[in-house]
Structure formats: C-alpha cells, structure tokens
Amino acid sequence: MLDIQSIRADFPILSQKVNGKPLVYFDNAATSQKPKVVIDAITSYYEEINANIHRGVHKLSQLATDAYEISRVKIQNHINAKHSFEVLFTSGTTHGINLVSNGFASLLKVGDEVMVSALEHHSNIVPWQMLCERTGAKLTVIPMDENGELIFAEFEKLLSEKTKIIAVNHISNALGTINPIKKIIEKAHQFGTAVLIDGAQSTPHIKPDVQELDCDFYVFSGHKICGPTGTGILYGKEEWLNKLPPYQGGGEMIKEVTFEKTTYAELPHKFEAGTPNIAGGIVLGTAIDYLNEVGFEAIAKYEHELLEYGTERLLEIEGLKIYGPKSLENKTSVISFNVGTIHPYDIGTIVDKMGIAVRTGHHCAQPIMNFFQIPGTIRASFSFYNTKEEIDALVGAVKKAVVMLS
Numbered sequence: 001m002l003d004i005q006s007i008r009a010d011f012p013i014l015s016q017k018v019n020g021k022p023l024v025y026f027d028n029a030a031t032s033q034k035p036k037v038v039i040d041a042i043t044s045y046y047e048e049i050n051a052n053i054h055r056g057v058h059k060l061s062q063l064a065t066d067a068y069e070i071s072r073v074k075i076q077n078h079i080n081a082k083h084s085f086e087v088l089f090t091s092g093t094t095h096g097i098n099l100v101s102n103g104f105a106s107l108l109k110v111g112d113e114v115m116v117s118a119l120e121h122h123s124n125i126v127p128w129q130m131l132c133e134r135t136g137a138k139l140t141v142i143p144m145d146e147n148g149e150l151i152f153a154e155f156e157k158l159l160s161e162k163t164k165i166i167a168v169n170h171i172s173n174a175l176g177t178i179n180p181i182k183k184i185i186e187k188a189h190q191f192g193t194a195v196l197i198d199g200a201q202s203t204p205h206i207k208p209d210v211q212e213l214d215c216d217f218y219v220f221s222g223h224k225i226c227g228p229t230g231t232g233i234l235y236g237k238e239e240w241l242n243k244l245p246p247y248q249g250g251g252e253m254i255k256e257v258t259f260e261k262t263t264y265a266e267l268p269h270k271f272e273a274g275t276p277n278i279a280g281g282i283v284l285g286t287a288i289d290y291l292n293e294v295g296f297e298a299i300a301k302y303e304h305e306l307l308e309y310g311t312e313r314l315l316e317i318e319g320l321k322i323y324g325p326k327s328l329e330n331k332t333s334v335i336s337f338n339v340g341t342i343h344p345y346d347i348g349t350i351v352d353k354m355g356i357a358v359r360t361g362h363h364c365a366q367p368i369m370n371f372f373q374i375p376g377t378i379r380a381s382f383s384f385y386n387t388k389e390e391i392d393a394l395v396g397a398v399k400k401a402v403v404m405l406s
C-alpha cells in the first residue's frame with residue numbers, strides 16, 4: 001500500500017493553486033512532476049561537483065565522471081541490460097529513435113521495409129519516413145481495430161525477410177493500450193528483423209527487462225519518469241550498436257583524429273559526441289532510485305485502481321465515449337475521451353479554469369485521431385501521486401463544462 005499523502009508531500013508543485021483552485025495534474029503522459037530529491041540533486045550537482053566529464057584529471061572532473069557513470073549502471077540494473085555500455089544517454093525518446101533510424105540508413109536498400117504501427121507517436125513515425133525517403137525502403141503499418149488494439153494477424157501477414165526493423169511502442173500515449181511486444185519481438189526475430197521499442201509511456205508504470213523481452217533497442221525519456229527534461233536513454237544490444245555508424249561527430253566519440261582518418265571510440269562513447277547533459281544524466285539516476293523506493297509493483301497496482309475508478313466515474317456522464325481497449329487489463333492509467341460532439345478543446349479550457357490540467361488534441365498521434373474520425377480527445381493520465389478525490393473533481397468539472405457547452 002502506498003502512503004499517498006506522504007508521496008504527495010514529496011512533490012512541491014502539487015500543493016499549488018491554479019486559477020484559485022488546488023492543482024489537479026492529470027497530464028502525466030505529457031510529462032511527470034518532479035519530487036524534491038530530484039530538484040535538490042540538480043542544485044547539489046552544480047553547487048558541489050560541476051565539471052566536464054571523461055576529460056580532466058582534476059578532482060571535480062573525476063567526481064562528476066564517477067557520478068555520471070554510476071547513474072549509467074543504475075539504469076543498466078533498472079532495465080536489466082547485459083552491459084552498461086549498452087546504455088546510452090540521449091536527450092529523450094525522440095533523440096534515441098533518430099539515432100537508430102539514421103544508423104539504419106547505412107544498412108537499408110531499395111526494396112527493404114521498415115514497419116511501424118497505427119498506434120505510434122509522431123516521433124516514432126516521422127524519423128522512419130525520413131529513413132525510407134533517404135534509402136528507398138518502404139514503410140508498412142500494423143493496423144489497429146476499433147478498440148485501439150493492434151491486429152496481430154495483420155502484423156504476421158505484413159512481416160517478411162524484407163522487414164529490416166520494426167518500431168513499435170510498448171504503451172500508446174494516446175489511448176493507453178499495452179501492446180503485445182514480446183510476441184512481436186519473438187515473431188520478428190524469426191525473420192532476422194530488429195525491433196525498437198518506444199518505452200516513453202511504459203517506463204513511468206513498469207520496470208522493463210530488456211533481456212527478457214529480447215528487444216534490440218528500447219528508448220525512453222527521463223522527464224516522464226520524474227527526471228529532468230532533456231534526458232533519456234537508448235538501450236541497444238551490443239551487436240546492433242557495433243553495426244550502426246555514429247550519429248553525430250565531435251569530441252568524446254573518437255579514438256584518434258587526423259585529417260586523413262578518424263577512428264571511433266568504443267561503446268558507449270561512440271554515440272555520445274560532445275558534452276552531454278551531465279547534471280541531467282546523473283539526476284535521472286536519482287529519479288529512478290526514487291521510483292524504485294516507491295516500488296513499481298505498488299505503483300502499477302495503485303494506478304490500475306485509479307484507472308478503474310476513473311473509467312467508472314467518467315462513464316456516468318451521458319454521451320461520454322472512451323477510446324481504447326475495453327479490457328482495462330490491456331491498458332495503463334490513461335483515459336482518452338470525448339463527450340458527444342463537443343470539441344475537446346472547449347472542455348479542456350473550462351476544466352483548466354477549475355485548476356485541472358488535462359491534455360486536449362491529437363496527442364502527437366494524428367493517425368489515431370484520423371482512424372476514429374475525430375479532431376482529438378481529452379486525455380486524463382494518472383500517476384501514483386494522484387487521488388480518487390482528484391478524479392471526483394475532474395468528473396464534476398467535466399459535468400459542469402458539458403452543461404455550459406450544450
């Protein structure tokens with residue numbers, strides 16, 4: 001059991017008032033709030049050990065380098081990667097996907113295929129389209145059904161030796177669907193196809209085990225898991241990271257530079273050109289420690305309770321339609337909905353006046369909105385620091401908005 005009141009006290013922003021009302025923060029799928037330990041760790045880095053890493057022989061540089069590398073190992077343990085050099089620091093999910101898609105440009109030829117799914121975030125569509133434009137490869141898309149679930153039989157039909165890489169999310173940001181990634185990975189490997197998992201929405205709720213999943217790449221963002229913005233992780237299997245060329249050239253990623261030829265550094269440095277977000281990388285480790293102290297099992301259980309309660313309460317509202325899986329077992333704590341034909345933006349604006357932060361719009365997933373033929377949805381996404389009372393406040397606010405707008 002989580003002590004929600006004491007958890008809430010860890011997050012300074014949650015005691016704020018917005019528009020004169022207590023803040024109800026239900027936009028967790030866009031970014032999470034930060035606990036005080038994370039905020040304080042950023043300050044203490046700059047007050048105590050700030051220096052550039054992997055370069056200086058001086059004391060501070062060594063302290064900063066150690067802290068950065070300790071954080072890498074923490075993340076390695078958290079996702080159960082075989083080697084710490086398979087864990088690359090990035091600026092976020094988008095950066096990680098672009099690093100891999102750019103690398104694949106050197107491996108693809110005309111006639112090859114790249115597969116994504118109908119449930120992807122724009123960051124897991126556009127880089128692959130750019131890759132296809134560059135190489136002449138073809139983009140294929142795993143379709144979904146009315147419940148916002150991928151159609152596995154269609155996936156099997158699309159998959160062949162031509163498919164060189166599949167990029168699919170673990171959990172959809174727009175609908176909360178949990179995708180059968182283990183089955184997808186298993187099937188893909190029968191054809192020698194690499195699989196990249198976009199874990200931006202799974203990592204806030206569950207602890208991924210990359211060896212158990214046997215994925216080739218797994219990417220996520222620090223800011224969605226209580227960490228600082230501008231941080232993220234790309235996990236890649238050693239053999240794949242060795243196959244891919246460097247993404248950016250610069251300092252730190254080289255072994256030897258001459259004007260005739262440059263040789264590249266070993267992993268992970270080959271992919272970490274330039275001075276990274278040192279404070280961010282270190283503090284991402286602090287955020288992961290914090291979440292593990294709260295405990296992922298307890299988090300998942302409590303968030304599921306919020307999902308069940310929120311679903312039941314919101315469905316009291318006449319004309320309210322929830323998009324996504326009917327079975328809550330296939331879903332994380334995201335509720336994407338509309339009420340009748342009222343524009344989601346109008347409801348979002350009114351509930352904001354009551355201090356409630358929800359996301360409205362296409363959630364960077366326009367193909368999903370096109371599928372349902374809607375301009376967007378209202379998305380309430382719950383975190384472990386949210387409460388049932390806050391859900392009651394949302395339901396009351398939506399009811400009021402509906403009266404005002406009809």
Ligand SMILES: *Cc1c(COP(=O)(O)O)cnc(C)c1O
Nearest residue numbers: 092093094121123173200201221
């Ligand atoms: C947020 C998100 C992204 C993009 O993450 P950034 O932090 O903006 O790089 C990609 N995919 C999914 C599923 C997301 O939720």
